[in-house]
Amino acid sequence: MTPALKPSRNICLPSPNCPCWYLLPAYPLNSMSHVTSRAPRTDQSRCPSSLPADNSMSSSCTRVIVKTPAKQEDFTVADDILVRQFKEKLAAHFECQIDQLVLVFMGRLLKDEDTLSQRGITDGHTIYLVIKSKNGSRSLAHSSQNLPTNDHCHQDRNIKENNSGVCQTAGMSQVPVKSALFIESHVPNVQNQNLEVDNPQHAAQMLENLCFQQLLSNVEFMQQFVSGHLDKQQLIQQNPEVAHLLDNCESLWQTLELIRSLAIIQEIVQTQQPAQNLEHSLNPQPYLGLETIPSGNSVLCQSYADFSDQMFNSMQDPFGDNPSTGLLAGQLTGQVQSSTPPSSQEWQDQYPCLPTTRVICTDSCGLSSVTSTNANPNTLNHTSRTNMISTKDQSHVCAIQQPAGIPILPSIEVMQQLQEENKDGCVSVCSSDQQFEEDFQLLDEQATSQITGGIAQLFINYPHLAAQIMFMSMTPLSEQCRQQQPIFLQQSKLSDLLLALANPKASRAILQIEEGFQLLATEAPILLSCFVPYLSDSCWLPGVQCSFPDTVTRTWNAPDMAEPKRPECCHKSGAVLHRLQSLDGNSSQTPHAPEIRFRKQMKFLQDIGFGNYYANLQALIATEGDTNAAIRKLKKS
Amino acid sequence: MESPHLYPVKLYVYDLSKGLARRLSPIMLGKQLEGIWHTSIVVHKDEFFFGSGGISSCPPGGTLLGPPDTVVDVGSTEVTEEIFLEYLSSLGESLFRGEAYNLFEHNCNTFSNEVAQFLTGRKIPSYITDLPSEVLSTPFGQALRPLLDSIQIQPPGGNTVGRPNGQS
Numbered sequence: 001m002t003p004a005l006k007p008s009r010n011i012c013l014p015s016p017n018c019p020c021w022y023l024l025p026a027y028p029l030n031s032m033s034h035v036t037s038r039a040p041r042t043d044q045s046r047c048p049s050s051l052p053a054d055n056s057m058s059s060s061c062t063r064v065i066v067k068t069p070a071k072q073e074d075f076t077v078a079d080d081i082l083v084r085q086f087k088e089k090l091a092a093h094f095e096c097q098i099d100q101l102v103l104v105f106m107g108r109l110l111k112d113e114d115t116l117s118q119r120g121i122t123d124g125h126t127i128y129l130v131i132k133s134k135n136g137s138r139s140l141a142h143s144s145q146n147l148p149t150n151d152h153c154h155q156d157r158n159i160k161e162n163n164s165g166v167c168q169t170a171g172m173s174q175v176p177v178k179s180a181l182f183i184e185s186h187v188p189n190v191q192n193q194n195l196e197v198d199n200p201q202h203a204a205q206m207l208e209n210l211c212f213q214q215l216l217s218n219v220e221f222m223q224q225f226v227s228g229h230l231d232k233q234q235l236i237q238q239n240p241e242v243a244h245l246l247d248n249c250e251s252l253w254q255t256l257e258l259i260r261s262l263a264i265i266q267e268i269v270q271t272q273q274p275a276q277n278l279e280h281s282l283n284p285q286p287y288l289g290l291e292t293i294p295s296g297n298s299v300l301c302q303s304y305a306d307f308s309d310q311m312f313n314s315m316q317d318p319f320g321d322n323p324s325t326g327l328l329a330g331q332l333t334g335q336v337q338s339s340t341p342p343s344s345q346e347w348q349d350q351y352p353c354l355p356t357t358r359v360i361c362t363d364s365c366g367l368s369s370v371t372s373t374n375a376n377p378n379t380l381n382h383t384s385r386t387n388m389i390s391t392k393d394q395s396h397v398c399a400i401q402q403p404a405g406i407p408i409l410p411s412i413e414v415m416q417q418l419q420e421e422n423k424d425g426c427v428s429v430c431s432s433d434q435q436f437e438e439d440f441q442l443l444d445e446q447a448t449s450q451i452t453g454g455i456a457q458l459f460i461n462y463p464h465l466a467a468q469i470m471f472m473s474m475t476p477l478s479e480q481c482r483q484q485q486p487i488f489l490q491q492s493k494l495s496d497l498l499l500a501l502a503n504p505k506a507s508r509a510i511l512q513i514e515e516g517f518q519l520l521a522t523e524a525p526i527l528l529s530c531f532v533p534y535l536s537d538s539c540w541l542p543g544v545q546c547s548f549p550d551t552v553t554r555t556w557n558a559p560d561m562a563e564p565k566r567p568e569c570c571h572k573s574g575a576v577l578h579r580l581q582s583l584d585g586n587s588s589q590t591p592h593a594p595e596i597r598f599r600k601q602m603k604f605l606q607d608i609g610f611g612n613y614y615a616n617l618q619a620l621i622a623t624e625g626d627t628n629a630a631i632r633k634l635k636k637s
Numbered sequence: 638m639e640s641p642h643l644y645p646v647k648l649y650v651y652d653l654s655k656g657l658a659r660r661l662s663p664i665m666l667g668k669q670l671e672g673i674w675h676t677s678i679v680v681h682k683d684e685f686f687f688g689s690g691g692i693s694s695c696p697p698g699g700t701l702l703g704p705p706d707t708v709v710d711v712g713s714t715e716v717t718e719e720i721f722l723e724y725l726s727s728l729g730e731s732l733f734r735g736e737a738y739n740l741f742e743h744n745c746n747t748f749s750n751e752v753a754q755f756l757t758g759r760k761i762p763s764y765i766t767d768l769p770s771e772v773l774s775t776p777f778g779q780a781l782r783p784l785l786d787s788i789q790i791q792p793p794g795g796n797t798v799g800r801p802n803g804q805s
Contacts, residue, residue, distance in 0.1 A: 067755075068727070069724060069727030069728040069730075069731050069732060070727065070730075070731035070732065071731075102716075102720050102723075104714075104715075104716055104720075104755060104756075105758065106757065106758030107646070107712060107713060107714035107715060107716065107756050107757035107758050107759075108641070108714075108715050109641065109715045109716065109720075126754075128724075128754075128755045130720055130723050130724045130727065131723075131727070132719075132720070132723050133723060133726075
């Protein structure tokens with residue numbers, strides 16, 4: 001309130017321009033520059049701090065801005081006007097009753113008996129006006145009695161947001177509704193299959209966890225959501241493999257992440273190297289077009305043909321259900337897969353980790369620092385001889401994935417070890433091993449430098465894609481992205497990716513990033529236990545979890561402590577592999593063997609004249625049932 | 638005269654990119670952004686924010702974003718909950734309808750700024766409100782603008798603030 005000015009405490013000074021007395025209050029509150037005039041009225045007002053000589057004190061006008069929620073208007077009033085009088089004026093203007101008016105200035109409610117200047121309202125200040133409704137008070141929407149309405153509202157919001165996502169230009173599949181952010185596109189297409197109501201308890205649960213993890217952990221949710229989606233139907237028609245993928249929640253999530261990153265990188269690469277002629281389109285074929293790497297091309301093709309059918313078919317099963325993972329991890333995986341007949345059970349039992357391994361490796365092609373599996377294969381190598389082949393398989397896989405990953409050394413070491421140990425293995429396997437090693441050395445150097453070199457370049461040259469990465473990493477994928485995904489992946493060629501990323505300095509940079517992650521991992525092992533269960537789902541994106549990078553790297557690092565000899569990336573990949581093996585189990589098993597799936601195509605190929613059953617099978621697996629592509633493949637080999 | 642009851646007003650700041658912006662912005666934008674900020678006002682033990690679904694409210698930290706990355710003390714207000722809800726309802730029908738949402742021009746931070754000024758007379762920190770112009774001043778932002786313009790953000794977990802039936 002205005003301090004009461006008592007005449008006895010003030011100094012009265014005559015003013016030449018105004019007959020009013022000027023009072024200089026003795027309080028330190030009022031600066032000496034302020035001049036208070038004692039008007040004939042009982043209330044007191046303070047002039048603006050302009051020169052008193054320029055103000056006519058008794059009739060000074062103040063222009064105040066009155067802001068209502070809908071609009072704002074200027075009002076010019078005497079600065080010593082009472083709030084009540086001001087309200088009368090406003091009530092007349094806004095056609096309401098004075099009782100409905102509430103004036104707020106600087107967070108303070110203006111009382112009727114104050115004057116504007118008492119509250120410090122001077123020229124140009126903004127007063128907020130709230131016109132109360134005629135009825136009584138309201139309660140906040142989310143109080144308990146409004147809960148059904150809230151659920152409905154939230155549900156509506158869910159519906160609206162269901163199929164939206166950022167980056168409509170990126171071929172992304174759609175992440176279900178429950179994510180941290182719903183981003184709506186303007187496209188009004190809404191597949192509201194998922195109408196799981198976000199009841200408060202569920203929302204509360206979700207709040208306690210990482211958004212994506214919760215999202216994915218709700219398998220029913222995802223399945224319900226995805227199954228109802230029209231796009232999925234189309235996708236399944238295009239490729240029956242996708243059905244396996246989508247049915248498995250975890251693999252689906254992995255796929256989404258991989259495809260997301262893959263799509264970005266592919267687009268980047270594609271624009272960079274449009275001349276690259278890839279043999280195979282990417283969606284959803286499980287291998288990269290490493291054939292386009294000149295030096296490795298012919299050698300690779302031969303290597304593929306030499307693979308042991310048994311081994312690779314066995315690997316097919318755990319990998320088969322996540323073909324998109326194979327995209328990033330590479331062509332060679334797919335090639336390997338194509339040549340192995342199904343001795344599935346044995347291999348599957350031995351490689352519960354393979355899908356996640358692949359995921360990790362493929363992810364490393366993107367932003368993550370997870371690299372190929374190194375320690376794990378070695379560990380497996382040292383196990384029983386009976387596991388040798390399977391170990392070798394895995395190492396093959398890992399080594400294959402090396403081109404998509406970053407470090408070269410581990411895979412080569414592994415390969416060498418495998419070669420030594422598996423000398424009495426299958427003849428075809430051994431021969432292909434040697435070839436593989438040579439190939440990998442070649443390919444690794446090329447692909448690694450290519451891949452890692454390009455990532456930084458990609459972001460600089462294609463900022464829109466980088467933005468996509470940014471948004472996609474934190475948002476659900478839009479329905480448009482899902483729709484565009486098949487098209488997108490078909491258009492871009494993954495081998496372009498490898499070829500385009502050619503800067504060795506960038507690979508060094510990525511290695512440094514991985515080292516940084518390791519450092520982070522050493523800092524706070526506490527979070528490790530919290531996030532271990534999520535690792536199998538979250539192995540890809542350090543970007544997505546950039547608020548939790550330590551968790552992922554911690555997980556990497558913890559089992560890795562025992563193997564300090566490995567270079568930086570190898571540390572993490574092996575550690576992660578350990579983790580994922582223990583966690584992921586057989587979550588990504590595919591029930592169908594490739595021969596069963598491709599029975600028709602196999603018959604067709606044989607009718608045409610390709611008599612080599614296993615070669616046909618390999619080709620079909622590699623091309624995911626694409627007969628024409630398989631024929632091309634067979635012709636090349 | 639008794640001193641009126643003052644209610645604290647806080648600004649909850651969330652980084653939508655979860656740290657990605659801080660890492661990638663130098664590469665993508667050419668300038669350092671510390672985050673993609675989503676804000677909400679917390680007063681009267683409730684959190685209020687604006688999204689593509691209009692003005693929403695929830696318990697503090699009650700959206701899917703979880704707890705805020707930063708809490709800024711805006712000040713204190715005499716505005717009671719009743720008056721505030723009236724004000725929000727009016728806002729929700731006029732200036733801050735759901736369809737008025739625009740990622741650059743009229744977003745959650747616009748709302749938070751408006752409400753903060755109403756409640757306390759103070760604005761929210763400028764690094765938040767300057768974010769759209771920061772992004773748009775880069776070639777990347779300009780290039781991406783058509784895409785970003787279509788983005789609408791609505792953190793789930795809140796309930797729409799509106800007038801009860803029949804009230805004008």
